[in-house]
Amino acid sequence: xxxxxxxxxHVQLEYRRRFLRSVLLGGLAVGGSLxxxxxxxxxHEARLRPPGALDxxxxxxxxxxxxxxxxxxxxxxxVLGDITEGFGLGVPHIDARxxxxxxxxxxxxxxxxxxxxxxxxxxxxxxxxxxGLARLDKPDICLARQGAGFKxxxxxxxxxxxxxxxxxxxxNPIKIADHPYDLxxxxxxxxxxxxxxxxxxxxxxxxxxxxxxxxxxTEKCVGCGMCEMICPTEPAAIVIDxxxxxxxx
Amino acid sequence: MSLxxxxxxMLGRDPTKPSxxxxxxEAAAIHEAKRAHKLDSAERAAIIAEQHASHNVHTWRxxxxxxxxxxxxxxxLSYRFDVQLIEGALTASRVIGFHFADLNSALQVTLAFKxxxxxxxxxxxxxxFMWWLLGGxxxxxxxxxxxxxxxxxxxxxxxxAARKLVKDHVLHRRTRVVMYxxxxxxxxxxxxxxxxxxxxxxILSRALIYGPSLALAIVALLLALEVAYSRRMWCRYMCPxxxxxxxxxxxxxxxxxxxxxxxxxxxxxxxxxxVPHVLDMTKKGYAPQVNNGLGADCTRCGLCVDICPTGxxxxxxxxxxxxx
Numbered sequence: 001x002x003x004x005x006x007x008x009x010h011v012q013l014e015y016r017r018r019f020l021r022s023v024l025l026g027g028l029a030v031g032g033s034l035x036x037x038x039x040x041x042x043x044h045e046a047r048l049r050p051p052g053a054l055d056x057x058x059x060x061x062x063x064x065x066x067x068x069x070x071x072x073x074x075x076x077x078x079v080l081g082d083i084t085e086g087f088g089l090g091v092p093h094i095d096a097r098x099x100x101x102x103x104x105x106x107x108x109x110x111x112x113x114x115x116x117x118x119x120x121x122x123x124x125x126x127x128x129x130x131x132g133l134a135r136l137d138k139p140d141i142c143l144a145r146q147g148a149g150f151k152x153x154x155x156x157x158x159x160x161x162x163x164x165x166x167x168x169x170x171x172n173p174i175k176i177a178d179h180p181y182d183l184x185x186x187x188x189x190x191x192x193x194x195x196x197x198x199x200x201x202x203x204x205x206x207x208x209x210x211x212x213x214x215x216x217x218t219e220k221c222v223g224c225g226m227c228e229m230i231c232p233t234e235p236a237a238i239v240i241d242x243x244x245x246x247x248x249x
Numbered sequence: 250m251s252l253x254x255x256x257x258x259m260l261g262r263d264p265t266k267p268s269x270x271x272x273x274x275e276a277a278a279i280h281e282a283k284r285a286h287k288l289d290s291a292e293r294a295a296i297i298a299e300q301h302a303s304h305n306v307h308t309w310r311x312x313x314x315x316x317x318x319x320x321x322x323x324x325x326l327s328y329r330f331d332v333q334l335i336e337g338a339l340t341a342s343r344v345i346g347f348h349f350a351d352l353n354s355a356l357q358v359t360l361a362f363k364x365x366x367x368x369x370x371x372x373x374x375x376x377x378f379m380w381w382l383l384g385g386x387x388x389x390x391x392x393x394x395x396x397x398x399x400x401x402x403x404x405x406x407x408x409x410a411a412r413k414l415v416k417d418h419v420l421h422r423r424t425r426v427v428m429y430x431x432x433x434x435x436x437x438x439x440x441x442x443x444x445x446x447x448x449x450x451x452i453l454s455r456a457l458i459y460g461p462s463l464a465l466a467i468v469a470l471l472l473a474l475e476v477a478y479s480r481r482m483w484c485r486y487m488c489p490x491x492x493x494x495x496x497x498x499x500x501x502x503x504x505x506x507x508x509x510x511x512x513x514x515x516x517x518x519x520x521x522x523x524v525p526h527v528l529d530m531t532k533k534g535y536a537p538q539v540n541n542g543l544g545a546d547c548t549r550c551g552l553c554v555d556i557c558p559t560g561x562x563x564x565x566x567x568x569x570x571x572x573x
Contacts, residue, residue, distance in 0.1 A: 022424040022486070025479070029447060029487055030431055032467070036446035037439075061361035061440045064354050064369075065451055066341035067459055071328050080455060083464035087441040090340075090455055115341045115348055115368045116358055 039086035047085075047093040048225060048242040050078050051101065051129040052111040052119035056243065062118040065090030069110035069119060075162050075173050077101045078110060094131075096225025096240050101131075103194040103224060104164030104173050127195060132223030132242040134189075134199060136215055142237040143186035144201055147211035150186035153177045154232045161229055163192065176230065185211050189227035189238050195220055199227060219246045250530070250537065250544060252499060259495045259546040261423035264529035267537040275539045279509055283533070297515045297558075304558035309551025316391050324458050339392070339454035340445070341372060348372035352380070352497060353490040354451065357444055360436035377497055383549065384501025386494045389484060390523070390550035394457065395449040395468065399484055402472045406480050418479045420486040422526070429489040449483065450490060481523055491546075499545035502567040505554060507543065509536040512561040518553035528553060531561070540565075 007015070046056065050069050053059045069092050070078045077099045081088040092110075094101055103126040111119040123129060139145055155161060157177050164173040181188065185201075193199050198221040201213035215227075215238060225240045250267075258264050272280070288296070323335045324342070336343045340354040350372030359365065380388055389396050409415040432444040445451050449471055452464045475482050484491060507530055514533040519525040527544040530536045542565075553562045 018419055018421055021418055021479075022421040025420060025474075025482065026424045026428050026487065030428060030435075033432075033443050033447040034435070036441070036443065057440060058362065061442065062358055062364070062366070063442075064341040064350065064358050065442070065445055065455070066337040066354075067455060068337040068341065068343065070459060071336050080459055080462075082462045083446075083467070087443065087446055089446050089464055090451060113336075113343075115337070115343075115350060115372060116362075116366050117368065 036086035036089065039084060039088070046132075046242040047081075047088070048096055048132055048223070048240055050092050050094060050110045050119055051103075051108050051126070051131060051222075051224075052114075052121075052123045053131070054118060054120055059118050060087055060091060062116050063091045064116050064118070066115065067092065068113040068115060072105070072109040072113045073101070074105050074109070075099060075102055075164070094225060096228040097236060098229075099161050100225035100229035102163050102173070102192070102226045102229075126222065126224075127220070129222040129224070130245060131225075132240045133244040133246060134217045134221050134223065134225075134227050134238055135241050135244075136217075136237060137239040138233070138235065138237045139214070141233045142215065143233065144213040144215060145204065147213070148186060150181055150183045150188065150232055153180050154188055154230050163226070163230070185213060186232065187213070188230045188232060189215055192226055192230045194224060194226055195222050198222065221246075250541070252545075255544040256496070256499060258526055258529075258544050259492070259499075260426050261421065264526050266532075266535055271537045273538050276509065276537055279539065280534045280536075293513065297513050300513075300558035301517065301556075304556075306555050309555050309564075313391050313551060314397065317394070317397055320392050321394050321454070321457055324454065328458050338451065338458055339394075340451050341369075347375060349376050351450075351490070352376055353493040354442070354445065356493065357432070357436045357442040360433055361440050361442045363437075363440075380494055380497050381501055382503065384498040384503040384547075385505075385543070385545060386491050386548040387498060387503075388494045389488075389491055390548035393450050393490070394453040395471075396484060396548075398453070398468070398472060399475060399481055402475045403481055406476045409476070410480075415477050420479060420482065422486060424486045425488065425492060428487055429492050432489050444489060448490070450488075484523060491548075495545045502569075503549070504542045504565055504567070505547055505549060505551070506563055506565045507531055507536060507541045508539060508561050508563070509541075510539070510561070511559040512557075513559065517556050517558075518562055521552040521556050523548055523550065523552075 049059060054062060067080050070080060077094045078092045081091045081093060083089050085091065108123060108126060111121060111123055136142060143150055154176050159177050161176050162173040163176050165179055168174060187201055190199050190201055197218060199215055199217050202216045204210060204212040204214055223240050227238045228236050228240050231238050324338065326332045327335050334345060339351055341350045348368050348371045350369050352373055355369045355373045406415060410417060435443040447467055449468045452468055456462050456465055471483050512531060514531060518531055519528045522528050524546040527547045530541050554564060
């Protein structure tokens with residue numbers, strides 16, 4: 001085989017330029033995608049992931065970013081991460097204060113919808129879910145701890161969040177704003193908790209006339225965030241520590 | 250053209266003129282007859298101009314755009330109006346309840362997660378079969394929403410280029426192969442689906458279905474580069490999804506074929522093509538057969554079929570022509 005004749009200098013120059021362009025633009029694309037690491041490396045606070053989410057690292061790896069979990073959620077609690085989440089782009093999370101998961105689908109639909117098992121298929125009941133743990137973040141403003149009642153719409157008239165009230169409509173969630181309360185002592189976090197025994201109000205003294213109660217979270221808490229959404233104080237007195245497990249400091 | 254050659258050209262090798270022994274006797278006879286009856290250049294130019302002037306069809310482009318829009322609109326409607334025909338996004342979906350998974354997304358997840366997922370096997374098998382059947386990079390031109398935007402950006406680029414306002418800067422086609430390997434390696438090494446962070450296909454599909462996102466800035470940046478700097482940069486030189494589907498559709502019953510008999514070799518097809526290296530055989534004397542299937546990189550977009558005034562480029566379903 002004869003060696004190819006060398007192309008003329010201007011062609012060689014164009015080849016060199018083409019090579020440089022390819023390296024530069026290709027490198028830019030790869031570098032740009034790797035910038036997805038930054039938000040993760042900044043170690044911002046953990047996101048509340050939908051029920052059944054694997055460990056964060058594994059969750060980001062196995063999620064195929066299709067949003068099928070978003071589509072089946074009856075309260076539309078699940079939203080997909082934007083570019084600000086880096087590698088978490090297109091990965092689902094829940095902003096509990098805006099719209100919590102209240103398990104009104106009854107059968108953890110998001111888990112059933114997940115095509116990769118990033119929301120683990122080993123769970124089948126809401127009681128088995130562990131998204132995080134509720135914590136009384138601001139005890140001083142908690143109405144129950146002051147023995148105060150609550151009257152009106154839990155989050156105001158303009159709040160778009162929805163919740164399924166079984167006594168109102170077994171099948172369809174309604175706006176929280178359309179369901180005003182009149183409570184002698186505020187017990188919204190306990191009243192609307194979808195998991196039995198996950199949270200209770202404990203008297204703060206032995207005096208039976210003392211109406212003050214403190215919310216106490218138990219091991220049964222799944223971290224769905226319903227208490228954080230319904231809490232009528234601003235900001236919420238009770239919040240979810242995403243990913244936190246019982247017994248973890 | 251052998252499968253190996255077709256794949257090598259798809260992976261960046263420059264196409265070459267076939268060696269004399271690669272031509273079939275019939276093809277050689279056609280080329281010989283053309284050489285014997287050479288028209289003078291003015292006459293030839295007049296015939297070509299006349300044929301192109303009376304041939305202004307966009308049949309396949311229109312069919313393709315309708316299909317592309319329909320698929321993407323079905324995704325949107327399925328969610329917004331709970332039609333439930335195609336749930337999910339282009340990365341993974343359920344089509345009337347059946348799992349579908351984009352081959353490249355499934356690959357990235359498998360490499361990052363390092364686990365074989367049964368649902369993904371089901372989803373990819375269905376999709377694999379579908380795209381093998383349709384052949385080439387059919388996904389790219391018939392489904393990918395970025396492709397459509399890029400086509401419009403390309404039209405703008407060509408308009409500006411005609412006025413000398415911009416110039417096309419080509420990249421090496423091997424860039425795409427290197428990026429494919431890098432992204433696969435990154436998924437494996439970091440445990441994150443790194444490519445998905447910039448994939449305009451995924452970003453656009455999700456934005457259509459779930460509402461606009463800041464990530465669309467990446468799509469805008471790519472389009473701007475394609476208008477101002479390098480024609481069809483992403484689809485031509487970068488997108489790993491293209492390679493995945495080109496490999497899957499390399500041998501397929503559906504293909505575009507080239508028949509040199511009536512061809513004037515004026516090269517109009519190569520000018521409209523996203524991947525003109527698959528049309529190298531349309532150069533005068535290059536076609537080794539009477540009936541030549543286009544290479545693996547062909548997106549089956551049909552632009553060459555539309556523009557060809559002599560019917561030398563046609564869609565073909567292997568075996569079906571004999572059957573009918």
